[in-house]
Amino acid sequence: MTAGQRGAPSSVAVVGGGISGLTAAYRLRRLLGDQVTITVFEASSVLGGKLRTAGLAGRPFDVGAEAFLARRPEGVALADELGMAAELAHPARFSATVRAGGRTVGLPARTVLGVPASAAAVADVLSAEGARAVAAEAGLPGLVLPRDDVSLGRLLRARFGDELVDRLVDPLLGGVYAGGADGLGLRATVPAIAAAIDAGAASLTAAAAAQLPAKPSTAPVFATLVGGLSTLVERLSKEAAAEVRLGMPVRELSRRAWGGWRLTAGAAAPAHAPADAVLDVDAVVLAVPAPAASRLLATVTPVAATAFAEVELASMAVVALALPPGTELPQASGVLIGAQERRRDGRPFTAKAFTFSARKWAQHSADGAPVLIRGSVGRFGETQVLRAADEELARLVRADLAELTDVAAEPVDTLVQRWGGGLPQYGAGHVERVARIERAVAALPGIEVAGAALHGVGIPACIATADAAARRLVGR
Known part of the structure; x- marks a missing residue:
C-alpha cells in the first residue's frame, strides 16, 4: 500500500523514539511509501530508549539492553531485513552461574x-x-x-x-x-x-x-550486534526517514473534530506556544512508557488510561567497568544474585547480577583489550540503593565483584547509567489489563499503542508490538 491509496494516512506521528517507536516508524515507511510524512517525538535528547551504546575505555559498550532472545524471531528477522545479519553476534560457550545459599553454582538448564x-x-x-x-x-x-x-x-x-x-x-x-x-x-x-x-x-x-525438548537445542539463545545495539537504532532511524524531534515530550493529545489527531509538544506549556509545538496528523502510534501513555490518553479513552496507570515500574542502574587488560575472570558468562543472598559480613549484595562481557561476547574479548564487565543494580520496590551517588554505587558494585570472584583490580574506566522507571512490572492480571487497553484503543480511529508495557519487555516483544501496531494502522 502507498500513501496515495484510499484510506492510507498521509501524516503519522510516532510518540516515543525507543525500539518500539522506531520500529513502528520504519514499518510505516515500508508500508506507506515515501509520500507519507512521519514525525517521531522523543522526550529525551537521544533516540533508542533502553538501547544505548556508550564508550567505555574507548570501546562501544551497551549500558541498557545488552542482547535479545534469538530463539524468538522478531529481533533476528528485523536485523536481517535491515541488512545487518552479518553484524549479529552470539554468546561464547560459557555458562551462567547463580549465587545460591552462599555458593556460586551453575545455572540449571x-x-x-x-x-x-x-x-x-x-x-x-x-x-x-x-x-x-x-x-x-x-x-x-x-x-x-x-x-x-x-x-x-x-x-x-x-x-x-x-x-x-x-x-x-x-x-x-x-x-x-x-x-x-x-x-x-x-x-x-x-x-x-x-x-x-x-x-x-x-x-x-x-x-x-x-x-522443554527431549534434547537441549544447540541454537544460540541470545544475540546482539557487534557494534552495540545503538547501531540498530541508527539503522532504523535512517530507514524510517522520519522527521525526528528530540527533547520534545508530547504533553497533550486530542481528536480533531474533522478527523485525525492534534499533538502539543514541548517541555512546558508557554503562554504562546511556538508553531512547531502543535502538530495535526492523520494517525498516531503511542510507544511510550505506561505513565506517559496514561497521561496522553486520559481525555481520549479513560478506560485505556486507567489500565496503563495500573502498570507499575521498576528502576535500575548499570555499572560498567573496564578492568586492566589481562585481568582474570571466572570461567562463566556471569552470575545472578538473589535478594536473600548475603555477603560474608552479613550485608546484602548491592548488585543483582554481573555479566562478564569479556567472557560472554567475542567482540569484547580481544587480546590486549580492557576487560569489560556489567554490574546490574535495582529491584522493584528497593529504591534506597539507587539513591547513592555514581561514585558510591560503583564502589559498592566493585566490592560485590571482589567478594564473588576475588577480582579487585582498579578499573581503567567506569560508567554508571541509570534507568529511572525503566522496566514495567507484569503484575497479576496483566493480560486482562492489556486486553482492556487494546479494546479501548481499537474503538478509536487512527491510533495504536506499542511498547514494553504490553506483551513483553524484551526487544523482540517490543518489535512485535510495533510491527503489529503499524500494520493495524495501515489496515484500518
Whole structure:
C-alpha cells in the first residue's frame, strides 16, 4: 500500500523514539511509501530508549539492553531485513552461574524461568530440604488456575516452598523485569506454564517438562550486534526517514473534530506556544512508557488510561567497568544474585547480577583489550540503593565483584547509567489489563499503542508490538 491509496494516512506521528517507536516508524515507511510524512517525538535528547551504546575505555559498550532472545524471531528477522545479519553476534560457550545459599553454582538448564522439570534439575541450587520440597510437588493435588490470574510467587511458594523462589526464580526474574516472583503474574510472565496447566498438566513440574525438548537445542539463545545495539537504532532511524524531534515530550493529545489527531509538544506549556509545538496528523502510534501513555490518553479513552496507570515500574542502574587488560575472570558468562543472598559480613549484595562481557561476547574479548564487565543494580520496590551517588554505587558494585570472584583490580574506566522507571512490572492480571487497553484503543480511529508495557519487555516483544501496531494502522 502507498500513501496515495484510499484510506492510507498521509501524516503519522510516532510518540516515543525507543525500539518500539522506531520500529513502528520504519514499518510505516515500508508500508506507506515515501509520500507519507512521519514525525517521531522523543522526550529525551537521544533516540533508542533502553538501547544505548556508550564508550567505555574507548570501546562501544551497551549500558541498557545488552542482547535479545534469538530463539524468538522478531529481533533476528528485523536485523536481517535491515541488512545487518552479518553484524549479529552470539554468546561464547560459557555458562551462567547463580549465587545460591552462599555458593556460586551453575545455572540449571532444564527449567522454564526457574520452574523445574524435575527435582534433579535444580538439586545443585537447593538444600536437601529444598530439593525434597521440589520432588514432592508432582504428588500434590492437581492444579486449577483462577480464570483471571495468580501471583507467580504465591503459587510457586505454595507448591515448591520458598527456597526455589528465593534462590533461583527471583534471580532470573530480576534480570528480566527487575522484579521478583511475588509481584508478577503467572499468565503474563510464564504463559507457557499457565497454558499447560489450563490444558490439564497436573503439576508445575509436569507443565515445565512439557515445554522443554527431549534434547537441549544447540541454537544460540541470545544475540546482539557487534557494534552495540545503538547501531540498530541508527539503522532504523535512517530507514524510517522520519522527521525526528528530540527533547520534545508530547504533553497533550486530542481528536480533531474533522478527523485525525492534534499533538502539543514541548517541555512546558508557554503562554504562546511556538508553531512547531502543535502538530495535526492523520494517525498516531503511542510507544511510550505506561505513565506517559496514561497521561496522553486520559481525555481520549479513560478506560485505556486507567489500565496503563495500573502498570507499575521498576528502576535500575548499570555499572560498567573496564578492568586492566589481562585481568582474570571466572570461567562463566556471569552470575545472578538473589535478594536473600548475603555477603560474608552479613550485608546484602548491592548488585543483582554481573555479566562478564569479556567472557560472554567475542567482540569484547580481544587480546590486549580492557576487560569489560556489567554490574546490574535495582529491584522493584528497593529504591534506597539507587539513591547513592555514581561514585558510591560503583564502589559498592566493585566490592560485590571482589567478594564473588576475588577480582579487585582498579578499573581503567567506569560508567554508571541509570534507568529511572525503566522496566514495567507484569503484575497479576496483566493480560486482562492489556486486553482492556487494546479494546479501548481499537474503538478509536487512527491510533495504536506499542511498547514494553504490553506483551513483553524484551526487544523482540517490543518489535512485535510495533510491527503489529503499524500494520493495524495501515489496515484500518
